Amino acid sequence: MNEVPESHPAEAEPQDDHTAEHVAAHVRKYVMVGVTLLTFTAITVALSYVNFGTMKANIAVALLVATFKAGLVAAIFMHLSAEKRLIYRILIFTAFFVLGLFWLIYLAWYNPIVR
Amino acid sequence: MEIPYTVVARRDTGLWNAKVGIWLFLASEVMLFGGLFSAYVFLRLDASPGDWPHGLLNVPVGTMNTAILIASSVTVVLAWASLKMRQFTKYKIYMGITILCGVIFLAVKLAYEWPQKFDHFGAFIKEDALEKYEPYLGNKHLLAKDLPPRKEITGHLHNKEALNDPNIKEYEIALDQVNADPTNPVNDRPHFFYVPPTKKIATIEKADVKYANMFVPRHSAYFASYFTITGLHGLHVLGGVLVFIYFWLPIGANMYKQNPEHLANRVEVAGLFWHFVDLIWIFVFPLFYLL
Numbered sequence: 480m481n482e483v484p485e486s487h488p489a490e491a492e493p494q495d496d497h498t499a500e501h502v503a504a505h506v507r508k509y510v511m512v513g514v515t516l517l518t519f520t521a522i523t524v525a526l527s528y529v530n531f532g533t534m535k536a537n538i539a540v541a542l543l544v545a546t547f548k549a550g551l552v553a554a555i556f557m558h559l560s561a562e563k564r565l566i567y568r569i570l571i572f573t574a575f576f577v578l579g580l581f582w583l584i585y586l587a588w589y590n591p592i593v594r
Numbered sequence: 595m596e597i598p599y600t601v602v603a604r605r606d607t608g609l610w611n612a613k614v615g616i617w618l619f620l621a622s623e624v625m626l627f628g629g630l631f632s633a634y635v636f637l638r639l640d641a642s643p644g645d646w647p648h649g650l651l652n653v654p655v656g657t658m659n660t661a662i663l664i665a666s667s668v669t670v671v672l673a674w675a676s677l678k679m680r681q682f683t684k685y686k687i688y689m690g691i692t693i694l695c696g697v698i699f700l701a702v703k704l705a706y707e708w709p710q711k712f713d714h715f716g717a718f719i720k721e722d723a724l725e726k727y728e729p730y731l732g733n734k735h736l737l738a739k740d741l742p743p744r745k746e747i748t749g750h751l752h753n754k755e756a757l758n759d760p761n762i763k764e765y766e767i768a769l770d771q772v773n774a775d776p777t778n779p780v781n782d783r784p785h786f787f788y789v790p791p792t793k794k795i796a797t798i799e800k801a802d803v804k805y806a807n808m809f810v811p812r813h814s815a816y817f818a819s820y821f822t823i824t825g826l827h828g829l830h831v832l833g834g835v836l837v838f839i840y841f842w843l844p845i846g847a848n849m850y851k852q853n854p855e856h857l858a859n860r861v862e863v864a865g866l867f868w869h870f871v872d873l874i875w876i877f878v879f880p881l882f883y884l885l
Binding site for chain 2: 498499502503505506509510512513516517520521523524527528530534537538541542544545548549552553556557563564565566569570572573576577580581583584587588
């Protein structure tokens with residue numbers, strides 16, 4: 480349905496690694512990642528009912544699993560495992576500033592001005 | 595004027611323009627949600643033991659919504675892959691499922707989860723009155739087990755007019771199970787399944803209450819951050835759904851006829867946004883529902 484001729488000018492040169500053959504090879508991987516994410520969601524829920532001693536330990540475990548899941552989404556679904564340099568440059572700045580944001584919490588706790 | 599580099603990559607960046615654009619936008623989004631999450635961490639660290647509520651949200655429903663969002667992330671990437679492989683019918687199906695998932699997520703949030711909270715009531719007891727309400731709080735039992743104390747009595751408020759009428763001196767609450775049977779060990783930790791309020795009625799004098807409200811944003815720092823972050827997240831889901839509907843309608847088919855790669859790229863960019871929204875939820879779910 481709605482097929483266009485292969486000779487379309489805009490398709491003359493492939494833009495990146497995302498040619499039709501490449502994409503077809505990746506479809507299975509996307510589904511597997513989805514299944515993995517669902518499995519780890521169940522694991523997160525189950526682990527939250529396990530007592531790891533302190534609340535802090537439970538939070539650490541849950542955030543560890545969440546970070547792993549987020550990493551999977553970013554690397555595979557958002558193609559960050561193989562992206563152009565410019566994107567990485569943008570994200571390095573973002574990571575720097577967002578870490579700065581969380582560092583503020585530490586400053587508020589450590590209170591270096593009056594310490 | 596035609597926007598250049600929608601399909602062909604620029605030589606200097608090696609990318610088509612929208613790809614750079616969406617990543618710059620997502621970078622600003624990281625800062626937006628980063629600010630809210632750091633505020634959440636700050637508020638939570640600042641709360642004294644027993645002040646940060648646990649188990650007030652419906653875990654199975656939240657888990658289901660998480661699964662729905664993850665499934666939609668898979669279908670949107672499959673929709674994009676279908677376009678790349680020039681399978682328009684498959685694209686329509688996968689995109690349709692994605693839209694459906696987004697709508698279900700929002701419906702569950704707005705029609706079920708939030709209203710259920712708005713209908714629930716909690717009263718924080720003054721420090722010097724905690725002893726008086728010990729039968730509902732069970733703090734001696736918790737202390738013996740080295741668990742954080744309870745300072746709030748929750749349930750279904752029978753006399754809602756008490757919220758705004760200063761002449762009414764007390765709240766009448768159908769107690770939640772945790773307050774109806776506070777020394778029962780099954781209530782030490784939050785339940786997985788939602789437990790409706792019991793039939794046991796408690797009368798709490800307003801004079802003994804530090805602060806009381808329905809589970810609305812001003813109820814506590816917990817609900818303020820919950821509604822702010824899930825509300826902003828919900829707006830993002832809504833935005834994503836609207837964009838997907840736009841690409842799903844005949845306008846998408848027309849774009850596909852003119853240049854299928856252009857539609858594929860647009861769907862990829864919208865998909866990147868959608869995955870980001872999913873990624874945010876991956877953190878929201880454990881932080882608010884489970885911990």
